[in-house]
Amino acid sequence: MAIYMINRILLAIPMLLVVSFLTFILINLSPLDPAEVVLQAQGVPVITSELLAQTRQELGMDKPFLMQYVDWIIACLQFDFGHSYVTGQPVWSLLAPAFVNTLKLTVISSFVIIILSVLLGVLCALNEGKLLDQSLRGISFFLTSMPSYWLAALMVWYFSVKLDLLPTSGMGSLQHYILPVIIITVSYSGIYFRVVRSSMLNNLHQDYVLYSRACGLPERRIILHIVRNSLQVSVSVFCMAVPIILGSTVVIENVFAWPGLGSLSVRAILGRDFPIIQAYVLILAAAFVLFNALSDIINAWMNPKLRNDL
């Protein structure tokens, strides 16, 4: 198992390198002169050619492309993502707190999503075709199809302004988490509980269930078996949910003025703050690669047959 884990993690490294190189190329493909972007981002009102030349030199943009990449990747490995074009602060000092804020939201939401999806999935599968199953699926379909920014605005208006129960935006106390977590949960659990439900249904019709029943095992034990077997399929889905939510909180963060990665990246994109965009893409890519590895490892741990598959 240990060997599998090490191999799986080593495999992630070339993947990350490719991603980082692609990120760097994409940013450099932009038709704009980065030096000019820096000066515009800093709000310098009139840009002269001397100023441009000076800035290029300061940022090392006069070096060959590959050298720039090597410099960048070496610095990144030391968590030095450069300095923001707009504020001049180190990217890490901006990105780290934003990352932590988004991570808090993501972890809490993922937790609620997983619990809710498993619970609803199991409930629906056991009541397949009955009123409960149909109405739960209907409601979740309805909620999932609502655009989250719209639902968010509606809920803020009702719960915060009208009923005066919760804050409208920002982060600080526990109350600030309630609405964003609900909105994220509503948009994702509707999808994930279907995964759990269908894999439960798959298992319900397996021979081992029939056999267990024939042997007279108590129904509760049989269901626990089924749940465990169905969750194997869901592990990969749930593991990928974390980076997906991490990368897609943009809308929620914007509506709730949540000072996280999403708002930071949108501002960076609008302000052409390339070092932040680069670091953001790199971190998200790393999250995807790592969680992918994690899901493989968990699956291998649950199902020894998979350990030889690498």
Added chain:
Amino acid sequence: MTVKKYMSPVIFLLMLALLTACSDNTEGGGEAQDDNSTAATKEIIYATAKDINDMNPHLYAGSMPAQGKVFESLVENTEEGIKPLLAESWDISEDGKVYTFTLREDVEFQDGEPFNAEAVKKNLDAVQNNADTHSWIKLSTKLESTNVLDDHTVELVLTEPYYPALVELSMTRPYVFLSPNDFMDGETKSGVEGYHGTGPYKLAEHKTDEYAVFEANENYWGGAPAIKKITSKVLPAGETTFLALQKGEVNFAFTDDRGADSLESESMNQLVEEGEYQLVRSEPMNTKMIVANSSRTENAVSETEVREAIWHSIDRETISRDIFDGTETPAETLFSSNIQYADVELKKREYSLEKAKEILDQAGWKEQQSGAVRTKNGNELAMQLFYDNASSSQKTQAEFIQYSLQEIGIQLEIIGEESTSIANRRATGEYDLLFNQTWGLAYDPQSTIAAFTSDASYLHTTSGIEQADELYKKIDEVMVTTDENKREDLYADILTTVHNEAVFIPITNGSVTVVAPDNLNGISFKQTQFELPFEQMNFKD
């Protein structure tokens, strides 16, 4: 097996924990209600889309409304002209090259450091050591040295006379004063260690991308301000700001330093109707316009008549009423007449499609059949208009103008781009028409007019006109002349030339809008469109 056995109770417990967490939080609603009554606590909490950022007043990353509260300049630009601020009085030598300022003696920086001639010299030297960054402000290219004459007298020596020197010294940045204790190695260009100015408010707390708290400077030389606490809260514009205002989590919003409002005018009106808020609008601060590239010889836009026809075919009344909901007023000239030196008699060009058609007919652009694109010598009358795709009003205006131009037989292609890419087009001359705005009351007319000759700004716009050389000579002259009457005449000539050539096609005049609690008094505006005099505001009892 044991794991499975405990699974359902664990899930049950987790659900229970979640439920109790929820009910705890609903009980906490009472707290939310308390910090909701901000209006009663006599603080201002304003919504802003942008963090205050690095407030270093000698660079440009910081938010101007925030810098304006903390830092002050030697002189102040007011409606009645330049007035004393940190300098009590000043004297300009006869040749216009030496400015001698007598400083106020009762001023201290917020860290207790005295404000004196030495501090002024250190600050101005720090700015001049980074002169390239400040080249937009022409004083930075003409300020030769700053000399300390005695503890409270300081002398600025210029290389040549420059009349807007005092105006440029009054701007929010860069010629404002930071405590020398905050300098890094005697410089400010690569960062500062603190933000201690001499202004009415000091920065007390800052949480990046969340909020910044400013507290009244009780030792302010002009007397401690009535409002003791101002919080700048980062909220995305639109719905979020609106809901936060409705709930009272913020109680103040105003047009930001890029000229964008955080609320749509419809939302502002709704807030006022609900009775908790008032809406205050400044007089016109800037002019939104379409800039035409007169040097684009391969396109018809280089012809004066075509530009005039476009001018005539824009229905400014409708744009002001239906696109801006009355928040902007129609503009007939590049500068509104309340701008210094801009009260000049200019040919009026009213909205008239008939007139526009007539001008095009006379210029030889013929309509072969009704509704078709006009042609001359086999060339079609077609051009492109670039707008900032982050601005919804520019897009709507572009579509509206496209329709009007179609009526007179001009084919207009409208293209939305990023603001940086539009700035790039303006600098390289790769455009026929594009949206822009003047720099604003405190900077006009001199900064916008100086930009006529700058290749990063309007050089391509102006260089194609017949009298370009003469125009540039006059612009050089107007900045250095020390004779007030001559200056007035020169400005009148310059404005008449660009007006007759129709290279800057005005659309509307924009102003600063403030949404504030109903019981807030003393809301006024400065000459710049970028900051507000919070120290003059107070709450009615």
